[in-house]
Amino acid sequence: MTKKRLATVWLDGCSGCHMSFLDIDERLLLLADKLDLVYSPLVDQKTFPDKVDITLVEGAVSSEEDLHKIQHIRAHTRILVAFGDCAVTGNVPSLRNSVGAESVLRRAYMEPDLINPQFPTDVIPALLPVVRPVHAVVKVDVHIPGCPPSADTIFSVVSDLLSGKSPEVMTSTHFGA
């Protein structure tokens, strides 16, 4: 059996979904037999490869960089999975949407008592005016709600996807789980 190519990415989220993925514990060995982890914050691979079978996307789309990444990832992924509440709903990153991007930048870079208060202009990617869930930007094939989705949910969904089955998601998770 050829191994499936799995990628995981981390956009605007807290990495909690990746932590929950690691909480699969010894069952990671079962998954490792069936997949190659070709790109992830957990491995040292700088560029997103071509022809990825499954990509788990943690986090909302909040910055120019997130937008650029997710479009590239979509173009090179067969099954795109919105992984956790930030990717599925916008969740905590989207809290800023009702006050606007500028007001959070002002709060972080201008209001504290700094020696040289200024908005960042380079290095840090510009914030998008509105934080959006992944499906609002590119087509998403599978949604896994949860903050974070439990290790059991992740294991069962990823196992189903690896064996080509349509995953049962909503029996074990929900928004805020």
Added chain:
Amino acid sequence: MSGVVTLKINGIDVGAQENETILDVARENDIFIPTLCYLEGLSRIGACRLCLVEVKGISKLLPACATTVAEGMEVFTDTDRLRKYRRLIVEMLFTEGNHVCSVCVANGHCELQTLAQQHEIDYVSLPYLYPQRTVDASHERFVFDHNRCVLCTRCVRVCDEVEGAHTWDIRGRGIESGVITDLNQPWGTSVTCTSCGKCVQACPTGALFMKGKSVGEMVHSPSFLTFLAQMREAKK
């Protein structure tokens, strides 16, 4: 025996008192119909539309909580058409407010969250509106968070019909609607509020909660309001 009717719900023959609603009869027979604005013991307003059912021979959908049964009625509670509308209603409730379950006081104890899971809503297909809403923490014991309000008006009705204070009411129209205390003033300055907390217990979401509750800690007990209403009914 007079006053008794028979009808079919999802093809099953059921008996009912003639003044009962479709929802009453369905619940007596363990047939699930989702509800949100309905709370046993309060008046039935049919506002949330989640309990809509199909009745044979009637082209429009009827709210089960506010529709009285009739002899020979054939009711369907779980059709593709109903599932589609219910999912859409729950999605609209999510987009119209700022419902961020993971950081909500009612996480794990919220009727909106439960409805989403019951309807297998794995994502919201409609665009979120991200309205700018306020939080009123002026009351010494309770907080009202407009971000989480779904305008079910259970607080308005319990305050008026059970407590008799009528502190809560509704202002505005459509998407601009919101619940208010007294003459749209901070809750803490209300002269009619008795601080009984019935509104807090009636709330289906994290809109009304007790001060000091953190994420997931606010557990509402709407059933005690039903008990109060039943005891009062028995006294009459």
